[in-house]
Amino acid sequence: MRQIAKASRLFHVKASRLFRVAFVSTVLVAVVGAFVDAFVVAGFSQRSRSSAAKREYFTEDELDLIRDAQELRYRVPTYFKLAERRLIFIGLKQQSDKEKEKEKKEEQQRLKDAQKAGTAPAGKKAPEDPLGYLDDFTRSELLRGYAQAVDEVMSNIDDSYNRKLDVRDSLEDLEKFLRETIPLVEKFQPKNDSERSAMNDALDKAREAMTGAKEALSIVPKTEKKRKQ
Numbered sequence: 001m002r003q004i005a006k007a008s009r010l011f012h013v014k015a016s017r018l019f020r021v022a023f024v025s026t027v028l029v030a031v032v033g034a035f036v037d038a039f040v041v042a043g044f045s046q047r048s049r050s051s052a053a054k055r056e057y058f059t060e061d062e063l064d065l066i067r068d069a070q071e072l073r074y075r076v077p078t079y080f081k082l083a084e085r086r087l088i089f090i091g092l093k094q095q096s097d098k099e100k101e102k103e104k105k106e107e108q109q110r111l112k113d114a115q116k117a118g119t120a121p122a123g124k125k126a127p128e129d130p131l132g133y134l135d136d137f138t139r140s141e142l143l144r145g146y147a148q149a150v151d152e153v154m155s156n157i158d159d160s161y162n163r164k165l166d167v168r169d170s171l172e173d174l175e176k177f178l179r180e181t182i183p184l185v186e187k188f189q190p191k192n193d194s195e196r197s198a199m200n201d202a203l204d205k206a207r208e209a210m211t212g213a214k215e216a217l218s219i220v221p222k223t224e225k226k227r228k229q
Contacts, residue, residue, distance in 0.1 A: 058148065062082055065110075066082075075156055076174070080177050082149050083181070090188065093184055103130045140198035141198075143198040143202045147198075171213050174209065181206065
């Protein structure tokens, strides 16, 4: 893989995180000599509207889930799950009874594990509605949480690629996730300027990520090995 200013990254994201700001993205494709490689540089330089508060759009429990998912093949699906929860809670995505039951069981198991590790009170019970905690967020914040998840997936894939790790599966999963969720976000009906701004920012980030994922898939070769489960 060729080097540009000693960088070998698929997505180049500046230190300031998108979930606190919205950026105007630019995709540059370069060709160098015999290598003929496309290199995606997503520039995120423009701050979001001043009305978008700088804050974290994940809860502390969600951050624990992310921290527990150390490997890329676990972390990426975790971010997707958190993003999907927000789309479900807003009403943009439906959740089947089977999916609801699975969510409940996963929450119960996580609580048992935490109690066993001594990080949760022994008498604590899993919530009846695993998504009920999202009621603490506004609709604008939920959309920004979706955008945050997408941005973090890009950053994690980029970091793994920079460390010479296999990222092909995660790129394919990102492209599929965006292909399925962008049409859902497009159906969101904002009720005020804050929600309209959040929707536009979320769509900008998702479309930017989609462009980056497609370009990156043209760079990262397919592997013959089977996916790890």
